[in-house]
Amino acid sequence: MLGNFSYHNPTKLYFGENSLEYLKDELKNYGKNVLLVYGGGSIKKSGLYDDIVTILKDCGKNIAEIAGVMPNPTVEKLNEGVEIARKNKSDFILAVGGGSVCDYSKALSVSIHCNDDPWQKYYIRFEEPECEIVPVGCVLTMAGTGSEMNGGAVITNHESKLKIGHVFGDDVMPKFSILNPKYTMTLPKYQMIAGIYDIFNHICEQYFSGEDDNTSDYISEGLMRSLIHSSGIAVNDPQNYEARSNIMWTATWALNTLVAKGKSTDWMVHMLGQAVGAYTDATHGMTLAAVSLPYYRHIMPYGIKKFARFAVEVWGISKDGKSCEQLANEGLLAMEKWMKEIGLVMNITDLGVTSDMIEGIADATLILGGGYKVLNREEIIGILKSSM
Amino acid sequence: MLGNFSYHNPTKLYFGENSLEYLKDELKNYGKNVLLVYGGGSIKKSGLYDDIVTILKDCGKNIAEIAGVMPNPTVEKLNEGVEIARKNKSDFILAVGGGSVCDYSKALSVSIHCNDDPWQKYYIRFEEPECEIVPVGCVLTMAGTGSEMNGGAVITNHESKLKIGHVFGDDVMPKFSILNPKYTMTLPKYQMIAGIYDIFNHICEQYFSGEDDNTSDYISEGLMRSLIHSSGIAVNDPQNYEARSNIMWTATWALNTLVAKGKSTDWMVHMLGQAVGAYTDATHGMTLAAVSLPYYRHIMPYGIKKFARFAVEVWGISKDGKSCEQLANEGLLAMEKWMKEIGLVMNITDLGVTSDMIEGIADATLILGGGYKVLNREEIIGILKSSM
Numbered sequence: 125m126l127g128n129f130s131y132h133n134p135t136k137l138y139f140g141e142n143s144l145e146y147l148k149d150e151l152k153n154y155g156k157n158v159l160l161v162y163g164g165g166s167i168k169k170s171g172l173y174d175d176i177v178t179i180l181k182d183c184g185k186n187i188a189e190i191a192g193v194m195p196n197p198t199v200e201k202l203n204e205g206v207e208i209a210r211k212n213k214s215d216f217i218l219a220v221g222g223g224s225v226c227d228y229s230k231a232l233s234v235s236i237h238c239n240d241d242p243w244q245k246y247y248i249r250f251e252e253p254e255c256e257i258v259p260v261g262c263v264l265t266m267a268g269t270g271s272e273m274n275g276g277a278v279i280t281n282h283e284s285k286l287k288i289g290h291v292f293g294d295d296v297m298p299k300f301s302i303l304n305p306k307y308t309m310t311l312p313k314y315q316m317i318a319g320i321y322d323i324f325n326h327i328c329e330q331y332f333s334g335e336d337d338n339t340s341d342y343i344s345e346g347l348m349r350s351l352i353h354s355s356g357i358a359v360n361d362p363q364n365y366e367a368r369s370n371i372m373w374t375a376t377w378a379l380n381t382l383v384a385k386g387k388s389t390d391w392m393v394h395m396l397g398q399a400v401g402a403y404t405d406a407t408h409g410m411t412l413a414a415v416s417l418p419y420y421r422h423i424m425p426y427g428i429k430k431f432a433r434f435a436v437e438v439w440g441i442s443k444d445g446k447s448c449e450q451l452a453n454e455g456l457l458a459m460e461k462w463m464k465e466i467g468l469v470m471n472i473t474d475l476g477v478t479s480d481m482i483e484g485i486a487d488a489t490l491i492l493g494g495g496y497k498v499l500n501r502e503e504i505i506g507i508l509k510s511s512m
Numbered sequence: 513m514l515g516n517f518s519y520h521n522p523t524k525l526y527f528g529e530n531s532l533e534y535l536k537d538e539l540k541n542y543g544k545n546v547l548l549v550y551g552g553g554s555i556k557k558s559g560l561y562d563d564i565v566t567i568l569k570d571c572g573k574n575i576a577e578i579a580g581v582m583p584n585p586t587v588e589k590l591n592e593g594v595e596i597a598r599k600n601k602s603d604f605i606l607a608v609g610g611g612s613v614c615d616y617s618k619a620l621s622v623s624i625h626c627n628d629d630p631w632q633k634y635y636i637r638f639e640e641p642e643c644e645i646v647p648v649g650c651v652l653t654m655a656g657t658g659s660e661m662n663g664g665a666v667i668t669n670h671e672s673k674l675k676i677g678h679v680f681g682d683d684v685m686p687k688f689s690i691l692n693p694k695y696t697m698t699l700p701k702y703q704m705i706a707g708i709y710d711i712f713n714h715i716c717e718q719y720f721s722g723e724d725d726n727t728s729d730y731i732s733e734g735l736m737r738s739l740i741h742s743s744g745i746a747v748n749d750p751q752n753y754e755a756r757s758n759i760m761w762t763a764t765w766a767l768n769t770l771v772a773k774g775k776s777t778d779w780m781v782h783m784l785g786q787a788v789g790a791y792t793d794a795t796h797g798m799t800l801a802a803v804s805l806p807y808y809r810h811i812m813p814y815g816i817k818k819f820a821r822f823a824v825e826v827w828g829i830s831k832d833g834k835s836c837e838q839l840a841n842e843g844l845l846a847m848e849k850w851m852k853e854i855g856l857v858m859n860i861t862d863l864g865v866t867s868d869m870i871e872g873i874a875d876a877t878l879i880l881g882g883g884y885k886v887l888n889r890e891e892i893i894g895i896l897k898s899s900m
Binding site: 126127128129130131132133134135136137138139140141142143146305336337338339340341342343344345346347349350353354366369370373374377385386437 | 514515516518523527528529724725727729730731733734735738742757773774
């Protein structure tokens with residue numbers, strides 16, 4: 125049953141090959157001191173950096189920069205950004221990159237005017253911002269996290285071996301995001317594939333929870349079917365614009381709150397994957413892929429009906445006289461086949477996890493309510509060992 | 513392929529049995545002179561009128577009223593509303609009712625401060641508003657039109673026998689909408705069923721266009737599957753909250769611009785249905801149902817691949833060795849079976865159309881680009897005759 129909820133997503137999206145044309149108009153609505161945030165510099169190779177700096181200068185903006193935002197943005201980098209933003213009186217943040225750059229920019233937006241320690245306040249005590257929030261706009265270069273249309277911001281603390289996400293409210297969501305599928309085509313294939321699984325798992329985390337048969341589940345099935353279709357094309361032909369554009373659009377809707385509306389959600393694969401990430405610094409999507417099947421096979425008996433539905437509605441497996449258990453198993457086998465076909469990392473050993481890390485990763489795994497089963501420490505260790 | 517587009521939907525939604533609780537908070541953001549708009553008075557029988565007036569008074573609002581908004585709001589009623597709003601210096605419109613009341617309120621919102629004749633400006637010349645737009649909030653009592661989260665506003669001119677919709681932009685969309693499925697449960701079954709088909713056809717109008725295989729089509733298929741599932745439950749058990757809540761949520765997403773993103777659309781069933789409505793004043797959803805199958809059977813050969821996909825993905829018809837044509841036909845037969853099962857009006861004769869009206873209805877039918885085929889007058893007459 126659809127429970128009580130509210131829905132509001134103020135982010136304005138510009139999608140397509142011509143979408144950067146709208147940046148100039150949007151910039152008119154925001155401050156003069158722009159903080160340009162980006163990652164390892166691939167946007168300089170691609171020429172996107174120059175295009176954006178030209179637009180910012182044409183708009184008469186003062187530009188300060190934060191470069192080198194890493195795949196798993198650290199608390200040290202966050203604190204460094206706060207210094208730079210304060211020194212430059214930044215009143216607008218333009219994030220140019222993938223999910224990490226967008227996440228980092230949102231974390232920064234609630235930290236610049238925060239009098240408390242941001243890590244302690246937002247990631248340990250999970251408090252909401254009371255301070256002024258600096259508006260953020262995004263130019264997305266990777267499809268996966270959905271960060272372009274949500275309030276999520278994951279930050280990693282290597283010292284305490286924690287990778288934690290805080291989902292902030294409407295007012296932290298990007299004011300606008302520019303989505304040009306062409307920008308995602310310069311990504312290494314490994315990153316593209318990791319992004320595809322991140323998208324798929326975002327949908328799974330919201331789908332595998334509750335016995336309901338509600339509209340959100342039907343929309344999730346549509347998104348999964350679209351992603352499975354497009355990913356098959358993209359892995360063989362990464363320059364296929366149609367496939368890359370559908371993957372990019374699916375990523376946005378997989379994690380902008382819509383498909384979670386009116387239902388419970390899970391998110392334990394993300395908790396496990398993030399703990400693996402905190403220990404290995406491995407690519408986010410691959411950490412999710414590596415723990416997914418052991419996790420889903422473990423919880424399957426507790427949500428057997430939904431797993432059977434997944435087999436039929438998402439993978440098109442015929443019901444004919446099969447038991448729920450049989451269908452559920454066939455569904456996860458179809459998912460495993462697809463995961464291997466697109467080239468995902470299927471175990472945490474390949475991501476650098478060694479047996480001596482298992483206890484620590486288990487301790488670093490945040491235990492949530494769980495879609496069908498609240499895990500205990502023994503179960504987490506069991507799932508991690510099966511993921512080796 | 514997903515073309516270039518922008519997406520922005522600022523409407524805030526409150527969904528569920530407790531959603532009216534949020535009205536008080538929302539009212540704080542708007543003016544003191546509230547114009548309360550409603551229909552035939554069913555909200556007085558249900559007690560909703562009293563609940564809302566109490567909340568408005570508690571918030572210290574001045575209340576002016578426009579009652580008796582009819583199922584197909586007329587241009588005379590619009591002009592009458594403009595007078596009342598001006599006299600009362602209304603600075604906020606609260607629409608309490610179904611799609612007609614919401615549509616009417618949006619048309620009013622762009623007419624109150626308009627120095628031109630609203631019908632001529634918005635419905636004949638299709639111009640955009642330059643004047644101040646009075647903000648609108650909705651409390652929805654019927655699921656179907658999607659008017660609660662879009663900029664559409666259909667107005668009927670009986671004198672010139674025209675029923676025309678203008679889809680306005682973001683700034684005309686409701687600021688908030690309160691969606692309580694319980695409010696839809698007092699509707700006569702005929703109205704519930706008409707609403708269900710209105711929802712289904714909204715999706716069809718956006719789905720049956722283009723050969724693309726994009727995310728929007730997959731989301732549309734999910735919405736159609738959800739609606740088919742819930743409508744089967746609701747027609748047998750109209751008090752089933754789960755079914756009614758899923759129908760209500762599906763209605764919102766069927767026509768809030770999402771599933772049209774990046775693709776072309778059709779809307780000819782609405783053009784035909786609205787012309788029938790202008791002549792008969794019949795219930796909107798029933799006019800769509802009565803012309804749909806003759807229209808879709810007529811255009812099927814021009815979009816055969818999509819109609820075959822519709823059969824497989826929406827109706828679960830097995831492909832096994834069937835031709836596109838065979839699958840496409842089976843899909844429309846499955847749709848016809850479902851339409852009859854839920855009790856829709858299947859011909860325009862039952863809606864009061866007589867043969868002497870056909871020529872006039874054809875003349876009143878706005879000819880759009882068409883999803884797969886631009887119709888000519890002869891074809892329109894043919895479709896109308898097949899709908900008798």
